[in-house]
Amino acid sequence: MPKRPGTLKNPEQELRIFRIRALLAALVVIVLTSLLMGRLFYLQVTQHEIYTTRSEKNRVRIEPLPPNRGLIYDRNGTLLAENRPTYNLTLVRERVDDLDETLNLLVELLDVPDEEVEAFQQRSRQRQRPFQPALLMSDLNEEQIANIAVNRYRLPGVEVEAQLLRYYPDAEVMAHALGYVGRINAEELAELDPGRYAGTHFIGKTGIERFYEDELHGQAGLRKVETNARGRVLRELGRVDPVPGENLTLTLDENLQRLAYDLLEGRRGSIVAIAPATGEILAMVSTPGFDSNQFVTGIDFASYRALQEDHDLPLFNRAIRGHYPAGSTIKPFLALGGLVEGVITPDRVINDPGYYQLPNDTRRYRNWLRWGHGRVDLERSLAVSNNTYYYSLAHEMGIDRIHEQMSGFGFGQRVGYDIQGESSGLLPSREWKRARYNQPWYPGETLSAGIGQGYWQVTPLQLAAATATLANRGHWVRPRLALRIGDEPVPRDLPGTLPDIELENDAWWDRVYNGMEKVLTGNEGTARRTGVGLEYRMGGKSGTAQVFSLGQDQRYNADELAERLRDHALFIGFAPIEDPQIAVSVIVENAGGGSTHAAHLARAMTDAWLLEDEAPEAEEIRETLEHDNGRVEGN
Template identity: 70%
Template sequence: MRKRRENVKNHEREVRVFRHRSLVAALIIVLMAGAIVSRLVYLQVIEHDVFITRSDNNRMRVEPLPPRRGLIYDRHGKLLAENRPTYNLTIVRERVDDLDTTLQRLVDILDLPEDEVETFRERSRQRQRPYQPALLISDLTEDQIARLAVNRYLLSGVEVEAQLMRYYPDPIVMSHVLGYVGRINAEELADLDPGNYAGTHFIGKTGIEYTYEDALHGKAGLRKVETNARGRVLRELERSPAVPGKDITLTIDSRLQHMAYDLLGGRRGAIVAIQPKTGDILAMVSAPGFDINKFVTGISYKDYRALQENLDLPLYNRAVRGQYPPGSTVKPFEALAALQDGVVKPDDIIYDPGYFQLPNDTRRYHNWLRWGHGRVDLERALEVSNNTYFYTMAYRLGIDRLSAFMHQFGFGEVTSLDVQGALPGLMPSREWKREKYNQVWYPGETLSAGIGQGYFMATPLQLAAATATLANHGHWVRPHLAKRVGDEAIEPPFADTKPDVELDKARWWQDVYKGMEAVLNGSEGTARKVGAGMQYQMAAKTGTAQVFSLGQNQKYDADELTERLRDHALFIGFAPVDDPQIAIAVIVENAGGGVSGLGRELTDAWLLPDSELKDPPDTTVNEEVESIDGD
């Protein structure tokens, strides 16, 4: 009986359980519904602005507008660097589903040669800011553009962009002045303003393009566009235009630049011409040059390797980085040092037996003319480039006073305003040798410095700048390449200009000028053939610089030497003497002689542009090799 009762259902208990469970389920449903409603309120009301922005970003995006790069002109308005329209292939990695697959498709579509495929892939992996286009190929051909258009549906994240690309009409003659632009690399990318360089693929690498990068580049702009689901642009919604870069007018005279390059005639060398009163660099040539247009789109490994391995070093800017012994071209400056320090007077006579000897020393330092010039004063010493006279001056001055005075003319220093990569050369001193080699200075080394040899080194730009200062009676104007940047004129005085060179007696300038005029006009002048028929007065000095040293009793014989062991030939000059309009420095490597005519012809071209010489100047040099005998 008791067992049957246990099997009877307890309806009241079941009702209580059902009600309890229903209440729990209803509560869960209410809580879930409340959570959903709360989430909807959060998304639709509280976060409305955030998500409407995200929604817009799915159909709209902001794209950078790279600025037009400023143009570069010569002093007469001739275009030296321009921008040409071109089409470039770019990729935004973040918008590509499968980068490797997309790259392979591009290789197949464009039918790229094997030697370009690896470079192509490297560019795709180059570090880039998020959502910024990476440049894959520059200057696409019409055939390549057509192929990409047909296969566009397969290439998400890939775009063909119309942009302006740098082009140089005179790529070889102007190579070392202008420099070139090239692709922005990872190191440069880390240092650049991400906003201002957004969408920009090129940056100035060398020369004027590098020095005035900030002015030439301009300011980037922006545009807002509407896109479809594949990221293709449908329409432009808003635009903030880019600010173009500033145009730059150089001091260079392209006619003179071309003439200087042609005068070198394929030989290795450099010519620099400066306007003394303003510091304008009229011509700055380093030969041989190279085609800078190849560097804009990215020079091939084969072509770059060929330039690097070329024995003539076309990439090397001899005008500003070539450090050569200046030879006898420093003798006018040494003469001024001797006059200023009172170790000689203009009319003092020194007897030259063909050599100079230090006291208590049997070693002879020979004059280039073995039997000597006999009685020599300052004017004749410059005219015939007498070594013995200047050995004597150097010995009397000592290296300390000689070095200090030469520094006043910029030797051993960088004095230019905006010439990228200029080197200081070397004006040796007692302290310099002690710090460099931990050795004492020897008197014989002072004699070597006295004729521009030994440790003494100068660049062609330094020689031209020193010559311009000499022409200005010691007044310094820093050499510069930019004449105008945008609307701003670049004119002296310039900051950090060296103090003027001051002499106790102003007539000493004329004493040195007379000796330099005699180089061209004197009966014994080392370049007297070049001075024949000159229509203006020019002050000049020739020189030679040794490539290797001769033994004590050896005599220089160019015919017995290989071409690259022969002496370098140098020339400096300015004209007209009474109102200098141009100062020139010339160096031709391993020429031995024959460069004075180059300086004369370039000066004629500047001072007498409309005249024609009936009898072209003899370009041979009479000066013998000014060697230092000894080990």
């Protein structure tokens, strides 16, 4: 093929093209350099303060310092609630790149049970203030701490913190009186002071722990620390120390509290003991109890379900929320009400044929002794617990005056000062029944109220408070659990205290006391076996509360009934009569007559407080109860 002629080079054209390209390249470099310099100027000059602050925040961190919770002691200085060192796992969501991946890794490292995984994840997502740590797990063991330490580089935002954790040495004995602390939930978090509770993961949930939360908690502090790029603390730059919570001294006596718990061992019931002159609660027990330490770190589902499904209701505080018919324990108060209203006199005598009948009514309201007690005056009516006397008294007083007089002793009201969750019980009236059932009040219901049955419901704390007021000759001192907050004593004159009960004739108190003393020491006293060997003067009153109603011609036979259908045993008492130091109420569910079972427990509590070393042991009392089982002398 013929050769194509070669193309001649044009140096001028090539030079022109080169210059154009070089110019374009220079323009690009100048533009990019300008943009870079402008960006640097913007970041370093215009935005200097913003990025300096961000850099400082990455280098310097503010950490909250939670305060130590105040300790709780009994009246003698015995520690009831302390703080033990422990390790908690916390997470700051803002420092975590992938929350789901981090949680899955933690579940694996900590070997979280399957049933706890959902709760574990929910705690991580619980609403928190920005950069505030969320508590994932408390009381880590050594293996769990080691696993977190080895994998720390994979867990940004996750920390193991050393903190003090609440611990109750006598958890079951004190559970209902002290209450417990638990993790702060979302609702509580929204209401709490963010500054005061910074870094705090626990708050009082029930009982004394909740009522005195403000005093026990204290004030959070903070510290400023310098960290490296990995978030590890290099040094502390500054600190504001937290203010610890106030220590709390209670009126409870740990020995008396334990005795009450031991006396009720194996039974459902409650014992409350009060110092009448001061209102100090010496013992307040509800059985069965539960281990309150489980709730501090978060009780597992299986254990909580077992407590909820337990037929004995260990979580239920019978001392302040249990509603029971007062039974015959109401008779001393009703007798005083009758004297005040002028319905009876101390020497008035009735004839008891074994029953009472309303005018124009064929129904017979039976005395517990079916053939009757014959001639009965006020003192004997208390000693033998005669029902007929109080049927007659109640009918003559009427429900309106009964309600008025019994309100003065605190029935149907919350009587405690610092008792979290107390119930008011129920003192019936015609207005209450109309509002509740839209029915009128019937005369037969007044007779039931006259012996503490029917609609009338009391709590053990109410009974003890009323007994203390009776022992004080009508002077009201509101029951309380706190003796001192820090070094400051809690005053006796508390808000909400009821007015004193004043009688026209002061000798009426003595006549009621005489009748109550004969309950324990008289030849016919319903609790005369309990009163054998008394070294002090004690007034008491037994009571038997029906769990279900009997027909008019039916007779009660405990052996034919299921255990939970048997009568409740009640007893109230105070001693010494001339200078009362203790007032006690006892309720033992389904134990039968109060003249045996409950009376022995009240005597044991009184002996322990007044005689100390001479008081019998709980085991001896239980043996006596087994020996006297079924020997009921009255209701």
